[in-house]
Amino acid sequence: MNYIDTSLKVVGTRPIRPDGVDKVTGRAVFAADTRAAGMLWGKVLRSPHAHARIVSIDTSKAEALAGVHAVVTAADFPEIVSEEAFVGEGPMNFRDLSMNCMARGKALYEGHALAAVAATTQEIADRALALIDVQYDVLPHVIDVEAAMADDAPVLHDDLFTAGVDPAPTKPSNVAKVVTFRKGDAEAGFAEADVIVEGRYTTQPVHQAYIEPHACMATYAPDGQVSIHSSSQGHFMVRAYTAKLLGLNLSNIRVNPAEIGGGFGGKTLVYLEPVAVALSRKCGRTVKMQMTREEVFRASGPTSGAAMEIKIGAKKDGTIVAAKQILKYQAGAFPGSPIGPGCMCGFAMYDLPNVDVVGYDVVSNRPKVAAYRAPGAPITSFAVECALDDLALKLDLDPLTLREKNAAKNGTKTHYGPTHHNIGFTAVLDAVKAHPHWKSPVKEGQGRGLACGFWFNIGGESSAQVHVNEDGTVTAATGSPDIGGSRASIGMMVAEVLGVPPTTVRTIVADTASIGFTFLTGGSRVTFATGMAATQAAEKVVEDLKRRAAQTWEIPVEAVEWKDGKAYPAGSNAGAFEPLDLATLALKSPRTGGPIIAEVSVNAQGAGPGFGAHICDVSVDRETGQVTIERYTAVQDVGKAIHPSYVEGQIQGGAAQGIGWALNEEYIYNDKGQMENPGFLDYRVPVASDVPMIEAVLVEVPNPRHPFGARGVGEVPIIPPMAAIGNAIRRAAGVRMHDLPMSPPKLRAALDAASG
Amino acid sequence: MSGLSYAAPTSVDEAVKLLAGASGLAKVLSGGTDLLVQMRSGRVKPDLIVDTKKIPGLIGIREENGSYVIGAATPGAMVEAHAGMKAAWPGVVEALDLIGSTQIQGRCTLAGNLCNASPAADSVPALFAAGATAVIVGGKGRREVPVEQVPVGPGRTSLGKDEFILEFRLPPRPARSSDAYLRFIPRTEMDIAVVGCGISVTLDDKGVCTTARVALGAVAPTVVLVPDAAQALVGHKLDADTLAKLDAAAQAAAKPINDKRGTIEYRVKVAGVLARRVAAIAFDRAQGFVNGKAH
Amino acid sequence: MAKNYVTTTINGEQTEFLCETQQTLLDVLRDVIGLTGSKEGCASGDCGACSVIMNGRLVCSCLVLGVEAEGATITTIEGIAQGDKLHPVQQKFLEHAALQCGFCTPGLIVASKALLDENPNPTETEARYWLAGNLCRCTGYDKIIRAVMDAAAELRGESVG
Secondary structure (H helix, E strand, C coil): CCCCCCCCCCCCCCCCCCHHHHHHCCCCCHEEEEEEEECCEEEEECCCHHHHHEEECCCCHHHHHEEEEEEHHHHCCCCCCCCCCCCCCCCCHHHHHHHHHHCCCCEEECCCEEEEEECCCCCHHHHHHCCEEEEEEEECCCCCCCHHHCCCCCCCCCCCCCCCCCCCCCCCCCEEEEEEEECHHHHHHHHHEEEEEEEEEEECCCCCCCCCCCCCCCECCCCCCEEECCCCCHHCCCCCHHHHCCCCCCEEEEEEEEEECCCCCCCCCCCCHHHHHHHHHHHCCCEEEECCCHHHHHCCCCCCCCCEEEEEEHHHHHHCCEEEEEEEEEECCCCCCHHHHHHCCCCCCCCCCCEEEECCCEECCCCCCCCCCCCHHHHHHHHHHHHHHHHHHCCCCHHHHHHHHHHHCCCCCCCCCEEEECHHHHHHHHHHHHHHHHHCCCCEEEEEEEEEECCCCCCEEEEEEEECCCCEEEEEEEECCCCCCHHHHHHHHHHHHCCCHHHEEEEEECCCCCCCCCCCCCCCCCCHHHHHHHHHHHHHHHHHHHHHHHHHHCCCCCEEEEEEEEEEEHHHCCCCCCCCHHHHHHHHHHHCCCCCCEEEEEEECCCEEEEEEEEEEEECCCCCCEEEEEEEECCCCCCCCHHHHHHHHHHHHHHHHHHHHHCCCCCCCCCCCECCCCCCHHHHCCCCHHHCEEEEEEEEECCCCCCCCCCCCCCCCCCHHHHHHHHHHHHHHHCCCCCCCCCCHHHHHHHHHHHC | CCCCCEEECHHHHHHHHHHHHHCCEEECCCCCCCHHHHHCCCCCCCCCEECCCCCCCCCCCCEEEEEEEEEEECCCHHHHHHHHHHHHCHHHHHHHHHCCCCHHEEEEEEHHHCCCCCCCHHHHHHHHCCEEEEEECCCCCCEEEHEEEEEEEEEECCCCCCCCEEEEECEEEEEECCEEEEECCCCCCCCCCCCEEEEEEECCCCCCEEEEEEEEECCCCCCCECCCHHHHHCCCCCCHHHHHHHHHHHHHHHCCCCEEEEHHHHHHHHHHHHHHHHHHHHHHHHHHCCCCCCC | CCCEEEEEEEEEEEEEECCCCCCCCHHHHHHHHHCCCCCCCCCCCCCCEEEEEEEEEEEEHHEHHHHHHCEEECCCHCCCCEEEEHHHHHHHHHHHHCCCCCCHHHHHHHHHHHHHHCCCCCCCHHHHHHHHCCCCCCCCHHHHHHHHHHHHHHCCCCCCC
């Protein structure tokens, strides 16, 4: 059923989330909050070298230390053949993941895991790590993406041959893949152009910087049954990877989802779980592991940094006739940067006749990248949206007008293939135009930037179960970890369908043995896909409740209607019966067919793309190069906001992350390829005093493929900020910043260069 | 089982004996906001921790003949809440206040900030500019030295193994005197200074500077006093020419390094910028103009 | 080396524990006493997730040795609500949806309560600077600041909602 044009009582309101009290009182159980009897502490030995052949690892002294119960190295993991994995977010290979969890043959980045120990205390575990003797043959390393592409660059993998080129190369290199999208004839388009803007842009890798470090606890029982308690964006993902990396059956592994303290894409793969299970398998004890913050930075994946070239040609009236982009994305130590979405998302917002995009997926001696909110899109959009601003300046056009003129509409065919349907980009631009922020004059000394963002959003496999308890209250279980309020949105959709208050519905996240397969929380899919499953499960329950009422009244089921949480006879012909509410039907359930429960699994399609536009006012301290965000407004088509507060929260949080990406966040490496800022002191995420209130403007163009019209909302808001801020700086200070982060030393240098 | 032991002596003598008698590395703990981080990261591996907070006088602020005396282990938050200190030494107070978060303010101390001997320590340029002295106690008794004699290099001090700082003394304030401190950081809070500058001045009744002390942080292996910058101020009002000379003197004195927090070129320029801005605040304050808290 | 024996008051209850010298108050709270509401996000005083109130001052429990708790009075997130009655800061965090993942939330609530204990009428800027040592990566701080300001108003008796 579709509820888009119906009057809604629950969806669109702002109830308190079901897990709220646990989280404001400290009772919520995150992965590191559990203990078990006889538990050991597991710790990982990591490579100090960016690139080294592992000559030998001698663990005998560590094993002999009192209190040490197990030591594992790659020798304790089966060797996995190369095989594409479709378990996480973005491209992944099981063999690469295995070698990322435990280095085999070579250490490919500083922080790469080499061995792990389990001991009775953390201190003994630390001492044991110090007793492991590793002999290295240190190799030349390469950090920068373009340096890694050079002919004479140190090669990380001697079996990596560039895919996507014809003829296939005969020599291994660090270029894993070339992606090409072409539409029309870009060169012919540029020949027609009245004006052309060009630019070279770079971005730095940035970490998701979830506040909760990775943690897990695992037990391998003598009968081969494995239980894992961990914090991740998908416990089915944890199960799948752990099974594959250790050669276990899925049915022998049960993963309990702990509360997750932020992920943003960074917890869509595993680092610790297979290691903890391997340690437990070796010693028969429960093993708990948690990363330090330093380990999180040195060993877990940021998103790619990139080098990009862009060229856009337009007619005098602003009509874009050609667009070209070359994207070089860092993948880290193993292939798999988000180069695909990078090549798709930058130009997908616009109706462009001629497009030429080439992307490179490039490995270098850095931690393997992980997904980070709209993986790949913010990078490409930094270049595209800055170039568009240059185009607007060159044409003396309002930057909003330029976007309106070229905006993708329903029926626009994207350069990467699909045709847009039911999109809300025009509605977003209309909302920008009408917004008081956009209409207000720019304050003296400030500059205003505008930038847009696009993410295609995903659906996929989800399972949900709705169970009417014996007293008529409701439990809704799903397989989606709740990373930012999805228990609330799922429960609200169920409550809406059942016609009961949201407080009646308790939403839980069920473990891998208690609910059907559910793909991970990522790509902004949970409210869409899991919401769809939960809605359908609630609808099945309603059908069942109607049948039970019909049975009770001895009338045909067609003569029963369900509204406001009660069964009513439909019209006077059906008979005169007192309505039956949920509690009454639940009480009668033993006599009407037993427990009232429905489980639905879906493979949801038609996620519906999201579009956003951000307006940012900045001031620039010309003497120090410091940028202050004075005002920030984020407009986004969200389809339908199920719980508007949490939708706003996604937008505000994504914008703040983008502000950090724009201004200060970066990895600083020394000449040995070691990270110099692996902590929150010098990896500078925004603090409360760095940002203003961020106004989130919700535009609702319903997605017809979702029962309530929802679209994914979590990805889009991190896409526009870097360009919005860059464009604001351009207009405030007169300089175009091409390189992220636009930190004070860089901006001061640019200002000095501009003033000669 | 670890070999690390802990003592919380209740007298100076007891503390000195513990430090003198320690067989391995002994570390003095006051606020712990640097020491605990260094211990956790493994950079410092002490065998004994001597917590000085239970020694009478180590926490607290008192006035003695127009001087303020601040116990070495007094947390930042206590100094900031002290009206007398805020009126007499707003620069010292704002510098101390800039160290870390509210949480850090609940623990961090002037002694810790000075003895950690980081060139980027926020309170230290302000203490240098103020002409503060440190009262040091140890096996050979008690000595009082200018604070600039305490740090000798990054992470190194002139204190002996059995010595620790008991208290700081700030000199009496003549009329029309004030001070100020600013630092540059990329964010608005929570960063280590890229450059810091503390200036203390006394003016005559026409607004002409009669004495000045200027100190810079994060531009040399230790915080440094910059006599040339002070000289640029003495005998002058804060006009454009004086500011330009101050800026040039500060830049000339800055001998920073390239590191993860800043480049040489940038730090030198910002040293000049900050010197001008800090002087303006200090002069305003000395003349009784009200200024907001600087961040 | 023998462990240190420490007597302290946590959330109004006299508490005894044994700890090694290098164990921080956060280690003790989480691993010895079992109060896991205080979180470890960095163990270096940079994220605030372990914030507690010790002898009336807001501190990072990761930067206090467990042994320093001797004779102290400590309030953790578990002691902010009075029985089943939430503190206004907790209630306003819920009403304003000022949390997403909830990991930084205990530290932010303890820090916000400490702010309002000291300054019942903070400006938005004061609240932002006071809370600058509490990192939140989910919310962009907007709703947190609104919740704190609203809780302040309620505690002053001005709240309309």
